[in-house]
Amino acid sequence: MHLAILWFRRDFRLADNAALQAALRHAETVIPVYIHETGTGEPWPPGAASRWWLHHSLAALDQCLRQKLSRLVIRRGDVLEALQALIRETGAVQVHWNRLYEPHIATADMKIMSTLHAQGLVAESHAGTLLHEPAQLKTVMGQPYRVFTPFWKAFQRTVTVTQPLPVPEALKPPGKWPASLGLGELYLLPKLGWAKQFADFWQPGEAGAHRQLRRFLKRALADYPQGRNFPGRTQVSYLSPHLHFGEVSPRQVWHAVCGYAAGESHLENGAGAYLRELGWREFAHHVLVHFPHTTTQPLYEKYRHFPWREHYQSLLKAWQQGRTGYPIVDAGMRELWASGWMHNRVRMLAASLLVKNLRVPWQEGSRWFWDTLVDADLANNTMGWQWSAGCGADAAPYFRVFNPVLQSRRFDPDGDYIRRWLPELRRVPEKYLHAPWEMSAAEQSQAGCIIGKDYPQPVIEFSASRREAIAAHKQLNAFR
Ligand SMILES: Cc1cc2nc3c(=O)[nH]c(=O)nc-3n(C[C@H](O)[C@H](O)[C@H](O)COP(=O)(O)OP(=O)(O)OC[C@H]3O[C@@H](n4cnc5c(N)ncnc54)[C@H](O)[C@@H]3O)c2cc1C
CATH class of the missing domain: 1.25.40.80 (Serine Threonine Protein Phosphatase 5, Tetratricopeptide repeat)
Structure with a gap:
């Protein structure tokens, strides 16, 4: 009986799954496998929010497979070694997977493919991402x-x-299933209760999608x-x-x-x-x-000389905690913390404030997003941050520094978004909601929100920091 391993990576679906269809074309029996890589060489291991998603997505995939009389075999460790162990244990003669395009993953895949080919196995990657x-x-x-x-x-x-390709009717189980770890043994869920509330926002898995x-x-x-x-x-x-x-x-x-x-x-x-x-x-x-270097370095060489602020830890922390004093940005950072996601408009505003007004290196913002976004994606996140910093492909021009107050008035005119994520501003009158520091002392008391106590003063003055950002960018013209 021909047996194929279907190696799931980030293609947790049965519909439109080219690797699954290829495995079924060539083999009577397919063994679905997920291998959790634990080596130290992985440059971008999933962040905490992604791990929460991964846990639930794997659980959902296993359920879908079980409805087809199959199941997900879970292993951990070096991928090539884990695949080879499975091949030995099951007698599989083929391995199929869907391609991923992160450069370090693509390089590792080539090695896996050539090793399996050298052993006389069929090893094929397919398009589907x-x-x-x-x-x-x-x-x-x-x-x-x-x-x-x-x-x-x-x-x-x-x-x-x-x-798209159809969902297969049924998946024939092997005579004997290879051993599998329990999902809990991957320890993907964050230890702190922080991510528990993500479930109020999301339903990971094919049905939820x-x-x-x-x-x-x-x-x-x-x-x-x-x-x-x-x-x-x-x-x-x-x-x-x-x-x-x-x-x-x-x-x-x-x-x-x-x-x-x-x-x-x-x-x-x-x-x-x-x-x-x-x-x-x-x-x-x-x-x-x-341009694989762009995950950590600017696309354009001259931006390596950008004069970032030297001591920025307290500013970075205020930004991460949603305590910059700019309500639209703080609302976004709190949305991120609570739900693992942030609206695109607010991602642009939060990133602009960090890299342009606070002059914190974009890599710091990118790393924070990597850890806290459930959609953290190396390609999209890198592009989003380089775009915001003005140093990447099709980037925002250096003189475009989003004004968080004007943007907030324009895109959250009734303040619904701000009130949702910043409870301390709920009673602030609409006309001050976007710039609460403009309230008089009496108005602050009446709104139950004392600026500097219940909600911070802006950590930076917008106009002066905008001028500084533009001047810093202009200096770069000296470099090629
Ligand atoms: C600083 C910054 C960081 C970002 N980091 C990520 C990230 O890690 N992961 C991520 O998926 N997106 C990222 N984005 C892009 C964008 O914010 C999100 O894709 C979008 O907000 C996701 O919500 P949605 O699915 O409702 O989007 P929709 O508006 O419904 O768009 C549909 C889909 O199109 C794609 N898309 C939309 N906008 C973009 C974009 N600007 N770049 C690339 N793809 C896009 C996404 O896959 C998205 O799901 C980032 C943007 C910025 C400015």
Whole structure:
């Protein structure tokens, strides 16, 4: 009996799973495996919030597999050694997996593949994480893209997004299951109770991903182009962690959006705007693959000379704790802490305040997001931070320093978002909500919010710090 190992990594779904379909094509029996890498060489081990998600996503995957009479075998340690042990134990002759594009993972995969080939096994990787192969598109000069719009035009011109693959009817179990660790033995859940409340916000797993996708199409797609900018509204898809962990594929999302909007002229703009965001995800991976150093270093060399603030620990801490004194930023940082996610508009504002006004190195912000976001994704996070710092692909120009008060008035006009995440400001009148330090002493007493006691004074003065940021950026013109 031909037996294949299906190695799950971040593709925790049964639908549209190319590796699963390939394994089924070639073997009668498939053994689904997850190997938790524990070596010290892993440069980007999942952060605490991602580990929470991973735990629940693996549990959900196991449940789905059990409905098909299969199950998830869990191992820990060096991936190649774990795969080889499984091959010895089961007699498997094939290993299939879906490709990931983080450069360190791609390098490790090549080694695994060549070792298994050398042992005479079939070892195949398949496409399923992205809509295209990130090395596929090149400029007319044969170079990788660094600007989104031409990348997106080329993508739309040349990439055909094929239909998703079906869920298999059934998975034939092996005569004897290899031993598996219990999920609890991976110790993924954070020791502190901090992440417990994530469950109020999320349902990890394939079913949760599809529930979220349906909700988005029905309630939010039509107004997505405008609504997506307002953090107080639920007008985005919240699919980022589901996409990151592969509980739904971008191809499934793409076709669900196109299918739902087909023939509905009022949905045309929403669908176009949404697919473009999926395009940013593709672009982020394109940039990461071509410029792997950008996870820790700026894309453009001259930004290595940027004069970051030297002693910034207390400012960084205030930012992390949502105590900068700028309500829209603090609301975002508290949303992040409570739910493991932050609205995109607020991510941009929080990042801008950190790197431009506080002049804290963007890598500090990127690391904090890596640890606290349930959707922490090396490509998207790196791009988001380099964009904010002005040093990456298609970056915000250096003179664009978001004014958190004006942005807050514009995108949270009723203060719903701020009031939701900053209970100490709930009674502050609307006209002061975006800049509460402007209240008189009497108004502070009346609102039950004394600035400097119940809620901090701004940690930095906006206009002066903006001028300093622009001056610091101008200095860089001396460097090439
Ligand atoms: C500083 C900073 C850090 C970020 N870190 C991450 C991260 O670690 N992981 C992550 O998935 N996104 C990151 N983003 C991008 C973006 O904020 C999130 O993808 C988005 O907020 C997720 O919510 P959503 O699924 O409701 O998005 P929607 O608006 O519904 O968008 C749909 C999908 O498109 C993709 N997408 C949307 N915007 C972007 C973008 N700017 N770049 C790349 N892909 C995008 C995501 O996969 C998202 O799920 C970051 C942005 C910034 C400014």
